[in-house]
């Protein structure tokens with residue numbers, strides 16, 4: 600129930616409305632006490648050390664299941680209303696994988712109701728992360744296809760491990776599926792229209808050095824330095840006055856966020872009717888079989 604309540608709230612309220620600050624003020628004291636402690640979630644760890652770090656921990660590859668997405672949105676919401684938290688670093692608890700993207704098993708052989716709930720959770724994660732008032736930095740310590748790339752692109756700054764074996768991109772067409780319009784818009788806002796058009800059609804995954812070249816990530820460092828570099832970048836971003844940075848972020852992102860909010864239900868219906876097609880189910884199954892056979 601709690602999860603559903605959070606999933607129904609909408610992120611733009613955080614980034615765009617003044618009432619957020621009133622709410623922050625009223626709840627500040629107990630929230631400050633509550634949320635300065637690490638959260639002990641199952642699949643999304645929140646560590647409160649030098650910087651606040653959210654670590655995805657869903658073995659083996661941090662696929663984004665309904666559970667993970669729900670836990671992620673709840674954790675981010677908690678940090679969002681915590682006056683003591685102005686920025687968050689998003690990373691993976693596993694070396695070599697940031698996130699394998701949406702959990703394909705959530706999109707295979709399930710009911711229409713399940714698909715609708717799953718897609719709402721994907722949207723909610725995006726609304727909360729893309730619409731966050733906090734400084735968000737992705738410490739990409741491994742590969743990051745599709746939904747993993749989307750999460751990284753939602754952040755304000757991306758640091759990736761400098762290893763050509765790690766790749767990032769929106770590879771949906773390689774699975775026989777289509778990146779929805781708001782994935783596309785997030786990528787356009789990150790790397791521009793031409794690169795997005797080509798990347799999306801080809802379902803292109805970029806090895807880290809190429810991701811840097813096209814601006815999909817902002818900085819490459821050795822694997823060991825990804826997190827410390829993120830902490831250093833966070834101090835730089837936090838040196839800017841919050842109100843000015845937040846309003847600027849809102850000006851940049853509001854049209855994209857509004858577009859999904861306006862078409863949210865239609866987008867869920869589109870997803871359900873797309874994913875329930877026999878041909879799409881077959882494509883996903885073939886892709887999953889191939890993944891399993893590659894060993």
Ligand SMILES: CCCCCCCC/C=C\C/C=C/C(=O)SCCNC(=O)CCNC(=O)[C@H](O)C(C)(C)COP(=O)(O)OP(=O)(O)OC[C@H]1O[C@@H](n2cnc3c(N)ncnc32)[C@H](O)[C@@H]1OP(=O)(O)O
Nearest residue numbers: 662699700701702703704742744745746777870873890891
């Ligand atoms: C008209 C318009 C309508 C619009 C409709 C919109 C529809 C849009 C729908 C959806 C958008 C989709 C977004 C996505 O994110 S789809 C997911 C895309 N992800 C991938 O393609 C990644 C696939 N995985 C990999 O490439 C690799 O696993 C890896 C590089 C992440 C890690 O490699 P490695 O360390 O070698 O691990 P394995 O490959 O051996 O994998 C281990 C284990 O994990 C399983 N697995 C991997 N990825 C996923 C996944 N995304 N979901 C579920 N399970 C996954 C893999 O099968 C192995 O399982 P095991 O054999 O049982 O151990």
